Amino acid sequence: xxxxxxxxxxxxxxxxxxxxxxxxxxxxxxxxxxxxxxxxxxxxxxxxxxxxxxxxxxxxxxxxxxxxxxxxxxxxxxxxxxxxxxxxxxxxxxxxxxxxxxxxxxxxxxxxxxxxxxxxxxxxxxxxxxxxxxxxxxxxxxxxxxxxxxxxxxxxxxxxxxxxxxxxxxxxxxxxxxxxxxxxxxxxxxxxxxxxxxxxxxxxxxxxxxxxxxxxxxxxxxxxxxxxxxxxxxxxxxxxxxxxxxxxxxxxxxxxxxxxxxxxxxxxxxxxxxxxxxxxxxxxxxxxxxxxxxxxxxxxxxxxxxxxxxxxxxxxxxxxxxxxxxxxxxxxxxxxxxxxxxxxxxxxxxxxxxxxxxxxxxxxxxxxxxxxxxxxxxxxxxxxxxxxxxxxxxxxxxxxxxxxxxxxxxxxxx
Numbered sequence: 219x220x221x222x223x224x225x226x227x228x229x230x231x232x233x234x235x236x237x238x239x240x241x242x243x244x245x246x247x248x249x250x251x252x253x254x255x256x257x258x259x260x261x262x263x264x265x266x267x268x269x270x271x272x273x274x275x276x277x278x279x280x281x282x283x284x285x286x287x288x289x290x291x292x293x294x295x296x297x298x299x300x301x302x303x304x305x306x307x308x309x310x311x312x313x314x315x316x317x318x319x320x321x322x323x324x325x326x327x328x329x330x331x332x333x334x335x336x337x338x339x340x341x342x343x344x345x346x347x348x349x350x351x352x353x354x355x356x357x358x359x360x361x362x363x364x365x366x367x368x369x370x371x372x373x374x375x376x377x378x379x380x381x382x383x384x385x386x387x388x389x390x391x392x393x394x395x396x397x398x399x400x401x402x403x404x405x406x407x408x409x410x411x412x413x414x415x416x417x418x419x420x421x422x423x424x425x426x427x428x429x430x431x432x433x434x435x436x437x438x439x440x441x442x443x444x445x446x447x448x449x450x451x452x453x454x455x456x457x458x459x460x461x462x463x464x465x466x467x468x469x470x471x472x473x474x475x476x477x478x479x480x481x482x483x484x485x486x487x488x489x490x491x492x493x494x495x496x497x498x499x500x501x502x503x504x505x506x507x508x509x510x511x512x513x514x515x516x517x518x519x520x521x522x523x524x525x526x527x528x529x530x531x532x533x534x535x536x537x538x539x540x541x542x543x544x545x546x547x548x549x550x551x552x553x554x555x556x557x558x559x560x561x562x563x564x565x566x567x568x569x570x571x572x573x574x575x576x577x578x579x580x581x582x583x584x585x586x587x588x589x590x591x592x593x594x595x596x597x598x599x600x601x602x603x604x605x606x607x608x609x610x611x612x613x614x615x616x617x618x619x620x621x622x623x624x625x626x627x628x629x630x631x632x
Contacts, residue, residue: 443484
């Protein structure tokens with residue numbers, strides 16, 4: 219067992235014990251105590267078994283079973299954090315007050331009042347903790363396959379007239395190694411094709427780690443069809459950087475196999491390269507950049523190289539997995555990149571969103587552009603919320619997304 223697992227278990231037990239005080243406050247029944255600790259022990263024990271004892275030492279892969287083990291721990295851990303926030307807050311008030319009253323006050327603290335207040339706080343905390351508990355369980359049960367089609371119309375002054383009304387579909391972050399329901403995935407792929415877009419763009423993270431994760435789903439995703447084709451780029455997970463390999467050669471073979479699988483599915487994989495889509499003697503340029511991300515993520519992307527052969531006056535669409543690339547390299551580039559398509563954030567698979575009014579996710583503290591359309595210097599980026607899921611096997615509030623974008627000339631909008 220590694221040191222990080224020892225630290226994790228110690229921290230988890232401390233939080234668990236403190237959260238247990240809320241249960242002790244509202245009931246004196248021993249069966250409730252036993253239930254609390256048995257459930258907690260089984261959940262953390264299962265995670266330890268799946269992640270440590272059953273781990274493949276050569277290549278550690280996050281399977282659906284391991285994801286569920288993590289998801290169950292998360293479903294219990296987050297509510298317990300809420301419990302301890304309330305309990306700590308109450309303790310910060312209660313303890314100093316008790317000390318002051320004992321040493322400087324005229325009478326002893328009112329024990330019945332303190333106990334009553336503690337019980338009220340515990341009930342309130344347990345009630346609020348039940349909300350994320352239920353949400354996280356719902357996300358695993360149903361939310362992860364609650365696919366949504368989000369449609370946008372973007373206008374541009376210099377869009378070639380032949381592409382007025384051009385429709386594109388974007389998907390991102392498939393993470394095929396996480397899936398456990400062929401019927402739901404078949405439905406989603408059919409839903410993509412039903413959009414009848416002119417082109418389909420996939421913006422990276424086909425798998426969690428291994429090319430073999432895609433093999434059971436190859437025939438399904440190979441059904442994607444669009445008039446002008448299916449184009450794709452790589453995401454940070456596609457390179458196999460998060461598993462242990464016997465050699466660099468094996469790691470390279472995995473990446474080569476993943477690219478080959480995409481080509482066999484009919485995808486045109488852009489590796490710091492560009493393509494042109496033509497209509498009536500006019501064209502738009504597709505620039506496909508390998509993964510480039512801030513904060514320690516792989517920086518294999520080369521926008522300059524990918525743009526070779528592209529005229530500065532071309533209408534340009536950039537496919538780049540990580541949205542941090544947009545502000546870091548794209549927006550201020552001498553070329554004017556009209557539209558950038560990214561993914562990567564998943565919207566953290568959890569948040570609150572009221573379409574057209576409000577959206578929030580914890581991932582917003584990490585990424586300025588994390589879900590939906592953003593505009594800067596007359597350039598747009600769409601950050602797709604992701605098709606699949608990773609680690610936590612669910613979604614709540616931030617649902618799996620299929621993006622449909624229609625391009626229009628600004629002068630022709632009435």
